[in-house]
Amino acid sequence: MIDYIQEFNPVLQALFATLFTWGVTAAGASIVLFTRTVNQKFMDSTLGFAAGVMIAASFWSLLAPGLEMAEYMGHTPWLTAVIGFMGGGIFMRLTDKFLPHLHPGLGLEKSEGVKTSWQRSTLLVLAITLHNIPEGLAVGVAFGAVAANLPSATIGGAIALAIGIGIQNFPEGTAVSMPLRREGMSKGKSFLIGQASGIVEPIAGVFGALFVLNMQNILPYALCFAAGAMIFVVVEELIPESQHNQANIDLVTMATMTGFSVMMVLDVALG
Numbered sequence: 001m002i003d004y005i006q007e008f009n010p011v012l013q014a015l016f017a018t019l020f021t022w023g024v025t026a027a028g029a030s031i032v033l034f035t036r037t038v039n040q041k042f043m044d045s046t047l048g049f050a051a052g053v054m055i056a057a058s059f060w061s062l063l064a065p066g067l068e069m070a071e072y073m074g075h076t077p078w079l080t081a082v083i084g085f086m087g088g089g090i091f092m093r094l095t096d097k098f099l100p101h102l103h104p105g106l107g108l109e110k111s112e113g114v115k116t117s118w119q120r121s122t123l124l125v126l127a128i129t130l131h132n133i134p135e136g137l138a139v140g141v142a143f144g145a146v147a148a149n150l151p152s153a154t155i156g157g158a159i160a161l162a163i164g165i166g167i168q169n170f171p172e173g174t175a176v177s178m179p180l181r182r183e184g185m186s187k188g189k190s191f192l193i194g195q196a197s198g199i200v201e202p203i204a205g206v207f208g209a210l211f212v213l214n215m216q217n218i219l220p221y222a223l224c225f226a227a228g229a230m231i232f233v234v235v236e237e238l239i240p241e242s243q244h245n246q247a248n249i250d251l252v253t254m255a256t257m258t259g260f261s262v263m264m265v266l267d268v269a270l271g
């Protein structure tokens with residue numbers, strides 16, 4: 001299977017991988033077609049699980065290979081990691097500050113970014129879309145890095161990252177579609193809006209792969225940048241959302257650790 005995938009151009013590999021992650025987002029959004037509500041404890045646990053997956057992916061699939069690449073290419077590893085990692089976080093902070101969006105479960109008056117008259121549904125999609133940018137970018141950079149033939153970049157590791165991102169996209173799709181359904185929107189429209197939040201991943205994935213293929217000397221920075229962007233999303237959004245109910249904190253914490261373990265096993269086994 002891996003040998004077959006390696007026959008494709010890295011940009012196509014990134015495209016196929018991020019189409020998969022988008023598809024899982026759509027699968028999560030499709031829950032709205034069958035029910036109007038989802039148990040809150042279940043939703044909190046899945047968001048915690050997603051946070052664990054992203055934390056593990058940030059280190060095992062992005063930061064660790066970035067450090068190895070930096071050393072192999074003659075850079076100062078710790079400096080490269082800090083510049084890239086903080087760059088990713090700053091990029092997401094600026095995007096979060098200016099892009100209009102609304103986190104699921106909040107009223108329209110609590111929307112963030114530049115104030116607009118856009119509808120609630122549009123702002124909800126933009127919130128999840130904002131989070132999907134670093135995920136798609138990370139997958140694209142990972143596949144692009146494999147083409148550089150550096151020891152720390154493997155096709156198995158890139159596939160593991162795509163699988164992990166896909167797994168954690170399921171609750172994100174549900175988190176967009178279900179609030180819209182509860183507010184009276186039709187099943188079909190709630191689903192369409194929920195899955196639309198993942199459209200940005202193939203775009204970001206292709207961009208990430210093309211970028212590193214044409215600028216391979218900054219590969220270590222790009223990997224660490226993607227890691228920083230993902231950690232920003234985890235700390236700013238996923239963990240607070242998953243732990244807003246005090247009664248579920250212990251369960252959510254264990255779900256987060258489980259997600260971390262699953263992603264770690266995927267990366268170590270496939271990478």
